Amino acid sequence: MADYKITLLKGDGIGPEIVDQAVKVLNKAADKFGFGVTYDEALLGGCAIDATGVPLPEETVAKCKASDSVILGAVGGPKWDDQPGNNRPEAGLLGIRGALGLFANLRPSVIFGPLKSASPIKDEIIGDNMDIMIVRELTGGIYFGERGKSEDAAWDTEKYSVAEIERIARVAFDMAMKRNKKLTSVDKANVLESSRLWRKTVIEVSKEYPEVELNHMYVDNCAMQLVRNPKQFDVIVTSNIFGDILSDEASMIAGSIGMLASASLSGGKLGLYEPIHGSAPDIAGLGIANPLATILSVAMMLRYSLGQPQAADAIEAAVSEVLKTNRTPDIYEDGMNKVSCSQMGDLVCEAL
Ligand code: NAD
Ligand code: IPM
Ligand code: MN
Numbered sequence: 001m002a003d004y005k006i007t008l009l010k011g012d013g014i015g016p017e018i019v020d021q022a023v024k025v026l027n028k029a030a031d032k033f034g035f036g037v038t039y040d041e042a043l044l045g046g047c048a049i050d051a052t053g054v055p056l057p058e059e060t061v062a063k064c065k066a067s068d069s070v071i072l073g074a075v076g077g078p079k080w081d082d083q084p085g086n087n088r089p090e091a092g093l094l095g096i097r098g099a100l101g102l103f104a105n106l107r108p109s110v111i112f113g114p115l116k117s118a119s120p121i122k123d124e125i126i127g128d129n130m131d132i133m134i135v136r137e138l139t140g141g142i143y144f145g146e147r148g149k150s151e152d153a154a155w156d157t158e159k160y161s162v163a164e165i166e167r168i169a170r171v172a173f174d175m176a177m178k179r180n181k182k183l184t185s186v187d188k189a190n191v192l193e194s195s196r197l198w199r200k201t202v203i204e205v206s207k208e209y210p211e212v213e214l215n216h217m218y219v220d221n222c223a224m225q226l227v228r229n230p231k232q233f234d235v236i237v238t239s240n241i242f243g244d245i246l247s248d249e250a251s252m253i254a255g256s257i258g259m260l261a262s263a264s265l266s267g268g269k270l271g272l273y274e275p276i277h278g279s280a281p282d283i284a285g286l287g288i289a290n291p292l293a294t295i296l297s298v299a300m301m302l303r304y305s306l307g308q309p310q311a312a313d314a315i316e317a318a319v320s321e322v323l324k325t326n327r328t329p330d331i332y333e334d335g336m337n338k339v340s341c342s343q344m345g346d347l348v349c350e351a352l
Contacts, residue, residue: 003036007067012046013279014289015073021291021345022298028349029311045075045089055092061099069305072274077281098139102264102272104171105136109250114323118255118331132233135172136243140164143240158194165201172237173209181212182234186222247276256330258290261297263304271305273297287340290328318351
């Protein structure tokens with residue numbers, strides 16, 4: 001029987017409550033599909049600063065590297081907002097992405113049927129099966145470029161190498177080949193030199209994928225097109241910062257940021273799986289956070305890292321079933337049962 005070693009980085013704010021629900025569901029899936037899971041916890045973010053003085057202790061990197069995959073809640077919060085630049089919780093998150101070489105971040109924006117009416121976008125605009133895959137470059141660009149400050153100025157630099165663009169482009173083209181063979185590369189090539197290299201390189205890589213229909217879009221237009229006509233998109237590939245922003249926007253089409261899962265991949269089996277949202281300090285500890293983004297991240301882990309696609313499908317089907325009648329407050333609609341974070345976890349387990 002396969003036995004997977006999973007490192008849990010619960011993090012800050014709502015992190016621990018949502019990860020606990022994801023663990024419940026993973027355990028249930030393990031029982032049902034006949035595999036084992038052993039867990040180890042490690043510190044990342046504000047909780048790590050409190051315990052050790054730094055957001056990413058060495059021990060955390062070692063534990064993650066020694067595991068089959070990592071589940072992350074979220075990091076950050078007002079308590080640590082005045083920490084000096086590189087000692088913030090968020091720097092720990094960038095650090096672990098860098099240390100594990102997680103250059104490809106998959107952020108699927110999928111509308112679950114029962115949630116269509118919870119989306120602020122009109123039904124006819126969403127269509128019947130909106131399903132966009134945002135492929136975000138995760139270890140380059142302005143997040144990792146040279147930065148600095150003087151007394152009266154501060155700067156961050158957006159820099160991409162051909163090799164970095166090629167490898168993320170290949171992930172996106174491969175993804176498009178498995179889907180509807182349509183790829184939109186999003187950049188700001190009308191202004192930025194780094195974007196002009198991005199576009200030129202994506203065009204070069206496209207020659208390896210003659211079946212994929214490629215188009216290019218400026219990021220400002222893309223932000224608008226996502227709400228005007230989301231159905232036009234299949235796979236979107238973009239830089240670190242544009243992907244960060246566009247994926248939060250895409251999450252609202254799917255009803256709530258509490259629904260959007262993600263996978264951060266390195267090309268090997270090890271991946272880091274986390275919701276795209278943050279630590280939601282405004283609702284932390286109230287027991288009302290939506291755990292579904294984290295639960296759906298577990299489904300992605302089963303699919304992309306652990307080779308258990310049936311378990312992944314079953315979790316997604318269970319989520320869809322539960323959403324017919326049960327909602328956390330962020331996706332609540334009249335006539336539904338209003339449930340807490342842990343009740344939602346229990347309901348998904350029952351549906352499984
Ligand atoms: P956020 O995503 O934490 O919250 C934005 C809004 O969405 C809040 O009103 C919050 O209550 C709501 N929300 C988020 N997740 C939810 C869920 N699961 N269920 C219900 N409502 C949910 O973004 P923010 O407020 O800009 O950031 C808060 C902190 O989180 C910051 O310190 C930020 O740096 C950090 N952050 C961390 C990650 C991460 O760890 N991956 C991602 C984004 C932000
Ligand atoms: C995300 C978050 C992070 C990012 C922050 C917390 C560093 O917003 O995962 O989307 O910008 O990548
Ligand atoms: Mn973000």
